[in-house]
Amino acid sequence: MSQVVHNFTVSVPHWSPYIKPVELETASQEQLDAMKVTPSSKKISEYVLTLAHDPESLAVRSPLFNAIMYGRAGLPPAERELGAIGSSIVNRCVYCAAVHGARYNQLTKSTELVAKIFADETEAQLDERSQALFDFAVELAKSPPSLKAQHTNALKELGFDTLGVVDLVLATAIFGWANRLMHVLGEPVKI
């Protein structure tokens, strides 16, 4: 029996869908295109196979996600991950938090900050710069969003420019989307 993971962890679990994923053998051409299936890349995750039930949105969301998280210039990659983590904590997407917590640790070569966030969640006490980024993400991720001028001003005082703030908004918001897919359509299980 697989065991559902309820606590935040950087040990990335397996994602198990509540919906029967599309089967590669019977997928339509539009679904194959949306999943970017090519003769050389046939290994598709269950998450992508589940989302392939709606190929129109999958086809545009994947490049959107990549442009937001991995696009050039602007907010540094690790700080975009902090936006992803803030949203995933608010929405309790254990799978998303694991993937992006692990990525943050890999980028920063440190585990301390993510460990604090996983322990104390939205109350975590961080260094000034990380705190301003994390609090911004948490307030924007709440429903309804409760981001205020004080949060953007805190970033400005720390030297962030408008592009940096725009990038943090995007990284947090795209997880408002991703969390609502991964946490709602399936669950993390121990491998």
Place this chain on the structure above:
Amino acid sequence: MLTPNIIERLVGANENSPLALAIAERAEIMALSQASHDAVIIPKEPGGLSHAERAALAERIARLSNSEELADHYHACLETAGGDENLYVAANPEQAAFGDERFMEIIRFTDLVTRKPREATKQDIDALKAVGISEPDIVRLTEVLAFVNYQLRVVAGFKLAGDMQ
């Protein structure tokens, strides 16, 4: 000039302002956000979830999230799609939604995924299946709800970024 990009139109950054320049730097993201909007609100293949239903749910989510201008946009989408009266009622969370069993379960799911996604469980997906909603339509529905929750946060965040200067 009226931009066809809804996020840019609602944010309304002043020409050559730092926000307008930052948004221009992220033009690819803006174009893909608009393509995502079209894919979930007016898809070529809507499955069992009509364009009118999608617009009504999007308006409801925007209103639940205090995003009034975005709600007005979706209200216009609903009028274009031409929905039944119960869709107009459901689009406004201050009114008591009514409809058949399937529709009421969709409304309950919309509110849960918008307001308290952390509380969603397998039982909520099973409840959708129990009222006859197909698995592809459950994915389509969740994409609509999740996308609007993305879009309204981009609009809210960008507006504050614009006030920062």
